[in-house]
Amino acid sequence: MSTSDFRPVADVVEEALAAGPGGDGRIVVVEDADEVELRFAANTTTTNGSRRTRRVTVVVVHWSGDGQAGVGVARRSGDVDCDELVSAAEREAVSASPAGDAARLLTPDEAWAPGSAGRAFEEPPGPSDLSMLSDVLTGLSAALGRARSGSSVLAGFAEHRLTTTTLGTSTGVRLAHAQPEGSLQMVDRDGGASAWVGSATRDFTDLSVEALEDQLARRTSWAKTRIERPAGRYEVILPPSAVADLMIGLAYGSGGQDAEDGRSAFSRAGGGTRIGERLATLPFDLRTDPAEPGLECAPFVVATASSADESVFDNGLPSVRTHWIANGRLARLRYHRAGAARAGVEPAAGPGNLILEVPGADATLEEMVAGTERGLLVTCLWYLREVDPATMLLTGLTRDGVYAVEDGVVVGAVNNFRFNESPVDLLARATEVGAGVGALGREFGEYLRRTRMPPVRIPDFNMSSVSPAT
Secondary structure (H helix, E strand, C coil): CCHHHCCCHHHHHHHHHHCCCCCCEEEEEEEEEEEEEEEEECCEEEEEEEEEEEEEEEEEEEECCCCCEEEEEEEEECCCCHHHHHHHHHHHHHHCCCCCCCCCCCCCCCCCCCCCCCCCCCCCCCCCCHHHHHHHHHHHHHHHHHHHHCCCEEEEEEEEEEEEEEEEECCCCEEEEEEEEEEEEEEEEECCEEEEEEEEECCCCCCCHHHHHHHHHHHHHHCCCEECCCCEEEEEEECHHHHHHHHHHHHHCCEHHHHHCCCCCCECCCCCECCCCECCCCCCEEEECCCCCCCCCCCECCCCCCCCCCCHHHCCCECCCEEEEECCEECCCEECHHHHHHHCCCCECCCCCEEEECCCCCCCHHHHHHCCCEEEEECCEEEEEEEECCCCEEEEEECCCEEEEECCEEEEEECCEEEEECHHHHHHHCCEECCCEEECCCCCCCCCCCEEECCEEEEEEEEEEECCCC
């Protein structure tokens, strides 16, 4: 179904807000997504297509006389029956346990106020069609032709999604935001060698297929020489894509309530959080900024469910520039309004983008490799899983590109490893940081594509065992 076949989004919001009896407060969120994708394998395009979806979420709040609130949430896809949706949320709210994140709903004066760049509430969702991928398809056609004439086998996919979120509440908040995002990922297999590259984008105008193809060719050429290395600790250079995966993991693990409860790497021994403590000797800055050029994201909170640090009661709350780590010190943790009030801090919503930098650092990845006497260049992390929340210890695998560096030159491809590392510890042990560039994490880029990350040097990265993966 095309989004043009759905009822006007503003009408759906108003109908759901007005439908039947339904508690003391109500929130409606409509998410319209227009997606296009192109897949290729074995040096030929395999599938392409588009899909258009709508998801409607209704939140009903029941306040009791003692100031507690029961919350009911119901969501449906497609062209929904608003009366049925509200009734379902109402039934859940009536029987719900008191919500620990309860706070009064924001008024229009307290919510984000759209400026000149704001999207009109009544504006219909914008389309994203296959023409968005026309330049990518042209570039890929040439790259696939070159691969067929040589020994390379290319596979991967390009995708673009435009998500339009429309928010209305019973207190009068009316907001809308359109978020474009896309990516291109490519894998080259040449004999026994393999390499991966990926790039995130808003509209593909800043993406070069040929440049990604050149990266792949350079990496597979390195892999003509195979080198076996045992498990152990190595000096490692992590490119921006690998750093993105690690920092996204750190950001997702930065909940204030978990830290207060002693369940995270940001819990202080003896109680409380580590806010204010130095995490790294280098002056790292990790921040979120909805207005960051090229990484723009929603300037207000949209929450269709509550968690330890996200709350449906905060819908419409302005998202602001937030420094999670400043000058190497832990500066903020994630809190919804209710949790922040209990902790005596300002609320901080989860990141819609993520930027890591060290002020003044300007080295490129290539310059950092050239400055390496002996080490590994690890281009891709895979299958990251948390082992110990108390230290944020992660385990994962290397994949499609581990290279040995000797005297500033890449001399061959190394076998894969399983590693065990904490991103918090890695920041503490980093000895060199380069310039930040747009980055797509291979593991977590699906969840957060809007990142700018630097390459990072770690002197003693723990490759805990050799992986048989090829």
